[in-house]
Amino acid sequence: xxxxxxxxxxxxxxxxxxxxxxxxxxxxxxxxxxxxxxxxxxxxxxxxxxxxxxxxxxxxxxxxxxxxxxxxxxxxxxxxxxxxxxxxxxxxxxxxxxxxxxxxxxxxxxxxxxxxxxxxxxxxxxxxxxxxxxxxxxxxxxxxxxxxxxxxxxxxxxxxxxxxxxxxxxxxxxxxxxxxxxx
Amino acid sequence: xxxxxxxxxxxxxxxxxxxxxxxxxxxxxxxxxxxxxxxxxxxxxxxxxxxxxxxxxxxxxxxxxxxxxxxxxxxxxxxxxxxxxxxxxxxxxxxxxxxxxxxxxxxxxxxxxxxxxxxxxxxxxxxxxxxxxxxxxxxxxxxxxxxxxxxxxxxxxxxxxxxxxxxxxxxxxxxxxxxxxxxxxxxxxxxxxxxxxxxxxxxxxxxxxxxxxxxxxxxxxxxxxxxxxxxxxxxxxxxxxxxxxxxxxxxxxxxxxxxxxxxxxxxxxxxxxxxxxxx
Numbered sequence: 521x522x523x524x525x526x527x528x529x530x531x532x533x534x535x536x537x538x539x540x541x542x543x544x545x546x547x548x549x550x551x552x553x554x555x556x557x558x559x560x561x562x563x564x565x566x567x568x569x570x571x572x573x574x575x576x577x578x579x580x581x582x583x584x585x586x587x588x589x590x591x592x593x594x595x596x597x598x599x600x601x602x603x604x605x606x607x608x609x610x611x612x613x614x615x616x617x618x619x620x621x622x623x624x625x626x627x628x629x630x631x632x633x634x635x636x637x638x639x640x641x642x643x644x645x646x647x648x649x650x651x652x653x654x655x656x657x658x659x660x661x662x663x664x665x666x667x668x669x670x671x672x673x674x675x676x677x678x679x680x681x682x683x684x685x686x687x688x689x690x691x692x693x694x695x696x697x698x699x700x701x702x703x
Numbered sequence: 704x705x706x707x708x709x710x711x712x713x714x715x716x717x718x719x720x721x722x723x724x725x726x727x728x729x730x731x732x733x734x735x736x737x738x739x740x741x742x743x744x745x746x747x748x749x750x751x752x753x754x755x756x757x758x759x760x761x762x763x764x765x766x767x768x769x770x771x772x773x774x775x776x777x778x779x780x781x782x783x784x785x786x787x788x789x790x791x792x793x794x795x796x797x798x799x800x801x802x803x804x805x806x807x808x809x810x811x812x813x814x815x816x817x818x819x820x821x822x823x824x825x826x827x828x829x830x831x832x833x834x835x836x837x838x839x840x841x842x843x844x845x846x847x848x849x850x851x852x853x854x855x856x857x858x859x860x861x862x863x864x865x866x867x868x869x870x871x872x873x874x875x876x877x878x879x880x881x882x883x884x885x886x887x888x889x890x891x892x893x894x895x896x897x898x899x900x901x902x903x904x905x906x907x908x909x910x911x912x913x914x915x916x917x918x919x920x921x922x923x924x925x926x927x928x929x930x931x932x933x934x935x936x937x938x939x940x941x942x943x944x945x946x947x948x949x950x951x952x953x954x955x956x957x958x959x960x961x962x963x964x965x966x967x968x969x970x971x972x973x974x975x976x977x978x979x980x981x982x
Contacts, residue, residue: 553873553874554874555874592771592772593766593770593772595769595843595847595848595849598843598845598847599843633771633772636771636845637845640844640845641844663733663734663736663751663868663872664875667874681874683872683874683875683877683878684875684878
C-alpha cells in the first residue's frame with residue numbers, strides 16, 4: 521500500500537511542478553534555455569536539396585541567419601513553412617537570412633520527399649541536408665522538430681530559439697528584437 | 704498476495720522496466736533513438752517516454768498512416784498480428800506497462816464501481832476512427848494527417864512522454880498550450896477512473912487492446928474449460944475483474960488472461976493451453 525501511495529504522490533508532485541513552472545515561465549519570456557546556445561558552429565560542408573554545396577560560409581554574409589529545423593514526416597513543420605517563406609520574402613533586404621535544415625535526410629541520401637515538401641509549400645529559401653557536424657552540433661541536442669535557432673555572422677548560436685512551431689507574428693517579433701540587439 | 708497474482712505482478716514490473724530500460728533518459732530528458740526503436744514493444748508504451756527502448760505499435764501505425772510516404776504500415780500490422788495471434792490479450796494482462804500502472808492505481812482504497820459492458824465497444828470506435836480514419840481523411844496538401852489518437856487522446860503518452868519531457872526540457876515548457884492541458888485533463892480523468900474501477904482505459908479506450916481483443920478468441924495461447932469438471936458454479940465469473948463469464952466463454956474478447964479465475968476454480972476446470980486448434 522505504501523508503494524502505491526508514493527506512486528500517487530509522485531504523480532501529484534509532477535503535475536503540480538508542471539503547473540507551477542508554467543506560470544513562472546510566462547512571466548519570464550526572456551530565458552529560453554537553448555541547449556546549443558553559445559556554441560560556435562564548426563566548419564562543415566553539406567549540400568542543399570538541389571545539390572549545391574553549402575558550408576559555414578553561408579552565415580558570413582548576414583548579421584542573423586535563422587535555421588529552421590524540420591522533418592519530412594512532421595505535419596506541424598510543413599504547416600508553418602508557407603509562413604516562413606513569407607518571413608524570408610519580407611526580410612530579404614535586411615541583414616537577415618533564413619535557411620531550412622532537413623532533419624531526416626542525411627547528406628548522400630535522395631532528398632525527393634524534401635523536394636516534394638518544398639515545392640508543395642512554395643518555399644524558396646535554401647534547405648540543407650544533415651551531415652555529421654550538423655547532426656553532432658545541432659540535431660543530437662534535440663528530440664523534436666520543428667525548432668528554430670539563430671546564428672550570427674561568426675557562426676555563433678544565439679540564446680534565442682523557438683521550440684516547436686510559432687506564428688508569423690511570433691517569428692517577426694523575435695527577428696526584430698534580434699536584429700536590434702545584435703551589433 | 705497469492706502466488707499466481709504475485710507471479711503476474713513480477714512479470715509486469717520486469718516488462719515495464721525492460722521496456723523502459725533507458726533510465727538515464729529520465730534524468731537527461733532525452734529520448735533513446737537507437738536502432739531498437741525501429742521495432743515495437745507488445746504493449747502500449749509511448750515512443751516519447753525517455754526510458755522507452757522500443758516504439759509503441761499504435762504510435763508507429765499512426766505515424767506511418769499519417770505520413771505521406773506510405774499509406775499503411777504492413778510491418779507494424781504484421782507485428783501486431785503475430786503477437787496478437789500468439790498471445791492475444793495475454794499481452795494486456797502481463798506485458799503492458801500502462802496496464803500495470805492502472806492496476807497499481809486501482810489498489811488505492813476507494814469505493815469501487817463497475818463500468819457498463821457497452822463501454823467496452825468504445826475501443827473499437829477509437830481504433831477505427833481515431834487511429835485509422837482521421838489520419839487518412841483529414842490531411843494537408845501533401846496527404847499528411849495528424850496522429851489523432853496519440854495527439855488528442857492517449858493518456859499513456861501524456862504520463863510517459865509529455866510530462867517527463869516537459870519537466871526536463873525548458874524550451875518545450877515554453878511551448879505548452881491548450882493541447883497539453885487537455886491531455887493533462889484526460890490523464891487526471893484516467894487516473895481517477897483507474898482508482899475507482901479496474902483498468903478503465905483497457906476496457907473502454909485502448910485501440911491496441913481492441914486489436915488484441917479481436918485476436919483473443921483465435922490466439923494460440925488460450926483457456927479451455929474441462930466440461931467434465933466444470934459445475935457451472937459461476938465463481939470464475941464472479942471473481943473476474945473484467946466481467947467475463949469464463950465458464951461460458953473462456954476466450955472472451957475482454958479476457959486479459961490474468962488467471963484469477965484459474966486460481967479460484969474449485970474444480971480446476973479451467974486450463975491454460977498453447978495450441979492451434981481448440982478441441
